[in-house]
Amino acid sequence: MSDYKNAGMPPPSREFSRKAAIVGVGETDYYLDYKAERAKAPGYEPPTTEGLVLTAFERALAESGLERGDIDGLSTSFTYGGPEPEALAQMLGIKPRYSIQNGNIMAGPLPIACAAIAAGKCDTMVMVYSVASRAIGRQYGGSTYAGAAGAGAPSSYYYYLPWGWSSQAAHWALMFRYYQATYGATEADLGAVALQLRQNASINPNAVMQTPLTLQQYLDSRYIVRPLHLFDLCVVNDGAVCLIVRRADMARDLPHKPVLVAGWGEAKVKNDKMHTMVRERLRPIMQDAGGQALAMAGMDLAEIQHFEGYDASSIHLINQIEGFGFVEPGAGLKFCQEGNMAVGGKLPVNTSGGNLSGSYMHGWSQIVEVVRQLRHEAGPRQIAGIQASMSALVQTDQAHPIIFTRGE
Amino acid sequence: MSQSTSPSREKRPDRALGAGHDDFWAWCGKGELRLQHCADCGKITWPVALACEYCGHTSFDWKRMSGRGKIVSWCSFERDYYAGLLPIPWMTILVELEEGPLFISNPVDITEQDIRFGMPVAVEFIACEDSAGGFSLPVFRAA
Numbered sequence: 001m002s003d004y005k006n007a008g009m010p011p012p013s014r015e016f017s018r019k020a021a022i023v024g025v026g027e028t029d030y031y032l033d034y035k036a037e038r039a040k041a042p043g044y045e046p047p048t049t050e051g052l053v054l055t056a057f058e059r060a061l062a063e064s065g066l067e068r069g070d071i072d073g074l075s076t077s078f079t080y081g082g083p084e085p086e087a088l089a090q091m092l093g094i095k096p097r098y099s100i101q102n103g104n105i106m107a108g109p110l111p112i113a114c115a116a117i118a119a120g121k122c123d124t125m126v127m128v129y130s131v132a133s134r135a136i137g138r139q140y141g142g143s144t145y146a147g148a149a150g151a152g153a154p155s156s157y158y159y160y161l162p163w164g165w166s167s168q169a170a171h172w173a174l175m176f177r178y179y180q181a182t183y184g185a186t187e188a189d190l191g192a193v194a195l196q197l198r199q200n201a202s203i204n205p206n207a208v209m210q211t212p213l214t215l216q217q218y219l220d221s222r223y224i225v226r227p228l229h230l231f232d233l234c235v236v237n238d239g240a241v242c243l244i245v246r247r248a249d250m251a252r253d254l255p256h257k258p259v260l261v262a263g264w265g266e267a268k269v270k271n272d273k274m275h276t277m278v279r280e281r282l283r284p285i286m287q288d289a290g291g292q293a294l295a296m297a298g299m300d301l302a303e304i305q306h307f308e309g310y311d312a313s314s315i316h317l318i319n320q321i322e323g324f325g326f327v328e329p330g331a332g333l334k335f336c337q338e339g340n341m342a343v344g345g346k347l348p349v350n351t352s353g354g355n356l357s358g359s360y361m362h363g364w365s366q367i368v369e370v371v372r373q374l375r376h377e378a379g380p381r382q383i384a385g386i387q388a389s390m391s392a393l394v395q396t397d398q399a400h401p402i403i404f405t406r407g408e
Numbered sequence: 409m410s411q412s413t414s415p416s417r418e419k420r421p422d423r424a425l426g427a428g429h430d431d432f433w434a435w436c437g438k439g440e441l442r443l444q445h446c447a448d449c450g451k452i453t454w455p456v457a458l459a460c461e462y463c464g465h466t467s468f469d470w471k472r473m474s475g476r477g478k479i480v481s482w483c484s485f486e487r488d489y490y491a492g493l494l495p496i497p498w499m500t501i502l503v504e505l506e507e508g509p510l511f512i513s514n515p516v517d518i519t520e521q522d523i524r525f526g527m528p529v530a531v532e533f534i535a536c537e538d539s540a541g542g543f544s545l546p547v548f549r550a551a
């Protein structure tokens with residue numbers, strides 16, 4: 001088994017477009033696992049990475065209609081460590097001829113898998129992701145997190161510790177305060193995002209937070225980093241995601257419609273990080289990366305009918321709606337308040353509840369939702385007749401959009 | 409590591425130390441806010457870096473900032489991230505220095521009620537201490 005570690009992103013070139021399709025998806029029981037973790041009944045044991053991965057894999061394999069013997073590629077992504085590819089392959093009962101140890105967040109792994117398939121390194125790749133954050137008692141922020149997270153982690157606040165700066169949430173707080181000053185938005189305006197995503201989650205039985213949320217409850221909730229409330233920040237939960245990605249010409253005649261990976265892009269902030277983040281809310285890198293993805297897919301932004309953004313925070317989802325150009329800068333909150341981000345709206349967004357209310361799988365659960373929508377299997381939250389979706393992993397210094405289309 | 413704690417010094421989470429950082433803090437110790445100024449392209453890189461963030465050049469001089477600026481954003485930590493080291497709520501501000509860089513800092517005698525967008529501020533230094541010892545921390549007061 002050949003092994004590829006810390007791979008770079010393949011270029012967004014047309015030759016890779018629609019060459020691979022997602023044919024199987026599996027997720028763990030986010031809702032039940034979260035409930036069990038909170039209840040901590042006698043004898044409760046937090047789930048392990050291995051156990052979570054196995055569950056997601058079995059589900060993805062079962063729905064894909066493939067056999068273990070059809071799998072010849074493996075990609076692993078773990079937020080807090082996990083087994084080596086050899087050991088994992090053995091555990092899953094597969095014999096991959098090619099494996100990749102990918103980064104944990106959905107900023108590269110899927111394009112890297114598609115490029116490997118296009119290059120003939122394998123035909124059918126199992127991609128697994130897992131996070132067992134609650135199991136290690138992690139919280140966001142503080143010097144321990146910055147220190148323990150290591151390279152590649154969101155450690156951009158690390159330098160500012162002597163000023164008491166901490167937590168990813170503070171980035172989003174600075175952005176929203178600036179947004180307020182620029183566009184006159186209120187906290188109640190921002191509350192519309194949390195309410196919308198909770199409404200989306202309320203019709204997803206696997207969402208961590210399904211109880212409807214009122215504006216008053218939002219406003220009464222405690223601040224985490226003022227002006228952001230508890231409900232402006234993502235949930236933290238355990239889980240795993242498995243995607244089965246197969247050569248597009250081998251992806252027909254399976255139980256579900258294949259979902260083609262049509263385009264991707266990548267852009268990073270090179271300098272003026274604080275300015276780009278707070279005052280431009282990352283729009284330049286989203287315009288750059290979004291343009292790459294659309295060009296690779298041969299599509300216009302107007303053809304995108306559904307967006308699955310990286311809502312680490314409510315305001316950051318608005319950053320993406322505006323930054324990729326779905327609406328003008330400053331128009332995002334009104335767009336949300338008018339119901340345009342709901343199923344049935346102009347651009348349904350994070351239809352399974354996103355990171356705020358659905359599940360926080362570092363961008364992987366958004367891909368699963370894209371697949372369900374493009375298969376037309378999203379049940380009560382299905383967007384009618386949808387043909388194309390965009391997902392995006394946007395952090396404080398990088399943007400990774402991916403465009404998907406419904407296959408034949 | 410620190411010896412005895414001086415009661416007049418504020419305890420803070422640890423600074424980043426090492427090449428470049430040590431120069432920054434040494435200038436702060438003299439009551440001067442100086443940032444890395446690229447010897448090649450003339451731009452200012454902040455936070456401290458080994459290479460210019462614009463052109464990659466690695467030689468710098470330490471350019472003295474006027475210390476004047478204006479507040480462009482702020483936030484308050486309402487959750488104790490530092491195990492009681494800092495009082496809650498804990499306010500941080502983002503200051504645009506006259507020379508251009510955006511600088512994360514703390515306000516002095518500016519409350520959540522007083523603070524406003526674009527408020528002019530000026531630097532001053534307060535005595536602090538972390539696990540590496542005493543240091544002077546640049547903070548900002550309404551100007």
Ligand SMILES: [Zn+2]
Binds near residue numbers: 450451463465
């Ligand atoms: Zn330079």
